Amino acid sequence: MEYHRITSILDPYFKQLHQLMGEVFPPEEVLEFNLWKEPLEDPNIRVFVAVENKKVLGATEYRYYKDFNIAMTDFTIIGQAGLGIGPFLSKMRLEDLNTLAAENEKELYGMFAEIYDPYQVENHEFGSVKPMDPYVRREVLSHLGYKRLDFPYVHPSWNNDGEPVTGLDLCFLPINENIKELPTNIIVKFLKRYYSVLSNKPISWYVMIQNLEKNTKVQLLPI
Template sequence: MDYIRIQSIDNPLFKNMHDLMKTIFPPEEVLAFEKWAGPLEDPGIHVYVAVHEGEVVGTTEYRYYPGMKVAMTDFTIVGRPGLGIGRFLMRGRARDLERLARESGTEPIGMFAEIYNPAQAAYEFGGVYPMSPFVRREVLSHIGYMRLDFPYVHPSWEEDGAAVGGLDLCFLPQDENLTELDASLAVAFLTEYYSALPNKPDEWYTMIEDLKQKSKLALKPL
């Protein structure tokens, strides 16, 4: 299996990757094909595919914010079971994030991720069982992700200003004994991350204002 970076919508592998995303994720989680042109050319956004025998069988996107010393895993897709794709993508991402932190001269404190709440996710996720929210949540719990204890919504990637629920904002702390996170870090991260979407719902702004009133956010088990 090969770990290959995608940096243009003209790369034939990108169409395969985008088709895989549309198969796995609900529409509000998938940015339109042509709108990927800018993000893929952004040096701070890292999009990689797992290629097995010429086929895109998995993909992941992530970024590192040296100013906040945190990473974000935008998504990870396992397209086929039984190939070890999830671990392959995780190890490739981890090595690359270590490089990015080293080159920036920073020591990361952890990584954010939005994780589906199985009790609220009715979507089939392409019928690929490794992508089941029940399976994914347990796997991510084993890895060490914790749920930030506040009600979470995010703006739709369909750019229609809708609020998307059914997920938790989670954090993988570098220090596994960490039990809380500064609320100001969550605010700074979410503000920066969703600056790419100018049309945000009122529910998102209310959530941000509520977070600004807090000092700490508890990290809870998934």
């Protein structure tokens, strides 16, 4: 299996990837094809696909913030069960992030991820691939070491229509297992930068940020 980076919408594998995203993610979570041009050309956004026999079997998008020494996993897609796609993507992503951190003369501090909570909302549809089922994904990420940040999370819709997306948790994977909490200022700075591309965020998102800023730390809890 090949770990191939996509940096252009003209990459022949991007069409397969975009189709795969449409099959497994809700419509509000998928950018239009042409809107991917700038993100893919951004050197800080890393989009990789797992390719075998010229077919995209899975994908992951993530980024590394040098000043925070923290990563964010935007998404992971497993297109077919029984091929070891998940472990392959997880291993290759961590190796890449460790390399980026080493180039930054640091050891990676951790990684954020948004995780659907099917115990809050049960009508999420992620295609027919069982590894993409929210219950399965949540348990897998728990096994990987992700923890839930203890505050009500609001995600701005990528449609940039000002609508809030709920039913998710913001989680964090601490590389050091002894870390039990995160400084709030790191969370706030990260969220403001991550969603700076969206000009029309819901009021509830701003309220969430204001509530976070009232505290100094946020607990990391089991998923």
